[in-house]
Amino acid sequence: MGDLSSEMAWFFLAVLAVLGGTVLCKYNRSPGLVQGAVCLAGLWGGVYLLNLSLFCGLILSSLTCFLVYTYLSGQEFLPADQKAVLVTGSDSGIGHSLCKYLDKLGFTVFAGVLDEKGAGAGELRRTCSPRLLVLQLDITNPEQIKDALGKVAEKVQDTGLWAVINNAGILGFPCDGELIPMSEYRRCMAVNFFGAVEVTKAFLPLLRKSKGRLVNMSSMAGGVPFDHLAAYSSSKAALTMFSSILRRELSEWGVKVAVIQPGGFRTSIAGNSDTWDKLEKDLLDHLPAEVQEDYGREYIHSQRSFLHMINTQSSPDFSPVLRDIEHAISAKRPSAFYAPGEGCYLWLCLASFLPAIIFDYISKKLLGAGKRLPRALSVPTWKDKAT
Known part of the structure; x- marks a missing residue:
């Protein structure tokens, strides 16, 4: 029985290797297939852990190969001419x-x-x-x-x-x-x-x-x-x-x-400094006085760091x-x-x-590391101290 289980494990791994290789080879022309490879890995891992019979494994193997073939056949690119x-x-x-x-x-x-x-x-x-x-x-x-x-x-x-x-x-x-x-x-x-x-x-x-x-x-x-x-x-x-x-x-x-x-x-899409100045002014002009006090102008102004992050850390490719x-x-x-x-x-x-x-x-x-807090949260008693 142990030999049979070992044979099943190698069989499933071989099928997974073939399917995974096919998926990865097609990846450059078929976005989303890596997710499919992950799902296949999970499927065959589950099959092995459940220790299903060789007959069930063969059925699952055939079904998976058919589904992968059907999916990959749909990845053929249509010509761009006249479109x-x-x-x-x-x-x-x-x-x-x-x-x-x-x-x-x-x-x-x-x-x-x-x-x-x-x-x-x-x-x-x-x-x-x-x-x-x-x-x-x-x-x-x-x-x-x-x-x-x-x-x-x-x-x-x-x-x-x-x-x-x-x-x-x-x-x-x-x-x-x-x-x-x-x-x-x-x-x-x-x-x-x-x-x-x-x-x-x-x-x-x-x-x-x-x-x-x-x-x-x-x-x-x-x-x-x-x-x-x-x-x-x-x-x-x-x-x-x-x-x-x-x-x-x-x-x-x-x-x-x-x-x-x-x-x-x-x-x-993130805009520039002139755009940020205009949007920040519009925000402050329409903000109720109580809310502006609780958050503080410094906190609002610090939100520009998020826009800077978008412009500096995002991929240019x-x-x-x-x-x-x-x-x-x-x-x-x-x-x-x-x-x-x-x-x-x-x-x-x-x-x-x-x-x-x-x-x-x-x-x-x-x-959230290093995130600045609104004034009322960073210094909860600041209003009492002010009076």
């Missing part, structure tokens, strides 16, 4: 790089920009092929959305639009949820959620015609509760849920929906995001969710599966 895509927020950052990347792959790119006379729009016209068309597209402006739709529809005509990539977004001034002005909550929702929804609704008839792809750029912060991002994270969480519901509804039409939840990448978006619009069977960026998938898993009390403890230990 048109719309990218919003193309002035700078990921959207700007994405337009160049997709243009080089052979897609016809409609680059929606906030300022068609700006430097970002000019660079796209100068460096990309004649297939790329820059569109004035403020996604909070219904008239500009309607005008962009007309130009795209005229260009693509009967072929339809293959993909819409809702990339445009804003961060705002990160601070405690109590301190963020309502105007900033509304602004984040207007751009990150309502703007993406309105663009989606406007262009869906073209996507249904082509049975194409809808790709929405959410964020890791839309699934992980990070401090100081109440406005931004709430809007991205709303976009993620909107996308998940449309994924189910639009599947009947042959349209596939994917959500990109990137981690920390260095873009212009957008390639993981670009590859995932390429997969989402090109793979025969794309994934529903992508999590590009170092540690991004792990954080999403921790936030999804751990009990809240454990997740809060871990995140506080990892991210």
Whole structure:
């Protein structure tokens, strides 16, 4: 019996090695497969620990090989020829790089920009092929959305639009949820959620015609509760849920929906010192006197360190995001969710599966070191001393 168990163990390990090797070899063209490899490892580890019979092991082995083969066969990339895509927020950052990347792959790119006379729009016209068309597209402006739709529809005509990539977004001034002005909550929702929804609704008839792809750029912060991002994270969480519901509804039409939840990448979304000055002034101007006393101006001003961290510690290499978006619009069977960026998938898993009390403890230990406290918490008796 011991020999049989040993043979089973080696058999399962051999199957795992073959499957894992296949998965890892395909990883560069098939984002998300590493997660699959982890699941397979867990499955076969469980099989070995349960000490199932060789017959059951053979059945599980055959079933797993079939599932992996079926999945990998769906990772074949469709050709880019004659496929048109719309990218919003193309002035700078990921959207700007994405337009160049997709243009080089052979897609016809409609680059929606906030300022068609700006430097970002000019660079796209100068460096990309004649297939790329820059569109004035403020996604909070219904008239500009309607005008962009007309130009795209005229260009693509009967072929339809293959993909819409809702990339445009804003961060705002990160601070405690109590301190963020309502105007900033509304602004984040207007751009990150309502703007993406309105663009989606406007262009869906073209996507249904082509049975194409809808790709929405959410964020890791839309699934992980990070401090100081109440406005931004709430809007991205709303976009993620909107996308998940449309994924189910639009599947009947042959349209596939994917959500990109990137981690920390260095873009212009964090703004600059002038932007921070304006947002901080707006925050202080609308803050009740009692709340401002409890938190203190020094605490509010210290929140800039979070913005500095975004600009200095985030990755400048957008390639993981670009590859995932390429997969989402090109793979025969794309994934529903992508999590590009170092540690991004792990954080999403921790936030999804751990009990809240454990997740809060871990995140506080990892991210809360050296965190400045509001004045009333750092010196609880300061009001009494002042009187």
